Amino acid sequence: DAGITQSPRHKVTETGTPVTLRCHQTENHRYMYWYRQDPGHGLRLIHYSYGVKDTDKGEVSDGYSVSRSKTEDFLLTLESATSSQTSVYFCAISESTARNTIYFGEGSWLTVV
Amino acid sequence: DQQVKQNSPSLSVQEGRISILNCDYTNSMFDYFLWYKKYPAEGPTFLISISSIKDKNEDGRFTVFLNKSAKHLSLHIVPSQPGDSAVYFCAARVNGQNFVFGPGTRLSVLP
Numbered sequence: 001d002a003g004i005t006q007s008p009r010h011k012v013t014e015t016g017t018p019v020t021l022r023c024h025q026t027e028n029h030r031y032m033y034w035y036r037q038d039p040g041h042g043l044r045l046i047h048y049s050y051g052v053k054d055t056d057k058g059e060v061s062d063g064y065s066v067s068r069s070k071t072e073d074f075l076l077t078l079e080s081a082t083s084s085q086t087s088v089y090f091c092a093i094s095e096s097t098a099r100n101t102i103y104f105g106e107g108s109w110l111t112v113v
Numbered sequence: 114d115q116q117v118k119q120n121s122p123s124l125s126v127q128e129g130r131i132s133i134l135n136c137d138y139t140n141s142m143f144d145y146f147l148w149y150k151k152y153p154a155e156g157p158t159f160l161i162s163i164s165s166i167k168d169k170n171e172d173g174r175f176t177v178f179l180n181k182s183a184k185h186l187s188l189h190i191v192p193s194q195p196g197d198s199a200v201y202f203c204a205a206r207v208n209g210q211n212f213v214f215g216p217g218t219r220l221s222v223l224p
Contacts (some may be wrong), residue, residue, distance in 0.1 A: 031210050033212075039196055040212045041216055042119075042202055042215050042216040042217050043157070043214035045211065045212070045213070047208075048211065050210065058211075059213075090156055090157070092212075094210060100147070100158050100164075101162060102159075102212055103159065104149075104156035104158070106156045107154075107156050109153070109184040
């Protein structure tokens, strides 16, 4: 199993509060991703990073920001959580363009009430 | 508009028979295709992949077929086992390192 740890694994928060999810990897992979999984939509890319301090938006980036100050950590922040952001969030990593596979963490369940 | 489509939300198959999961895509720039398997409360795990320059890749009980002209790929599982019951995601790579996923198909293998 790829060394990916997501925290927290479960969180309930109130509408309007900020929330940060953390992804930590021990594989020294260059690329890191945040996806959300929702019924009928599969996995949708929120943001990704191709190196320290290098990030870019994905398909559903509105309402989310990310930061990567170290190779091993990729943070996803919901600045002001909304009920539509209730979802399961998955972090993923990839070594390089030569390796055509990404590996997922176990997920973070977020409920916004 | 979904670039990767899995039009069957669910599929039931008898144990020992073949499971065929289908996936269609619209973006001709996809250069790699992957299948992932996901159990409840776990992250997706990589199953098998295929380059866009190939038409078949096999790994044990799992075979992926790619028909580029039809923009269609399929995953065959033979023989199907109860432990194969999971949600299967089709994914495609674009722009070097971005991966687009389909909505998933829930496979149930009946004993």
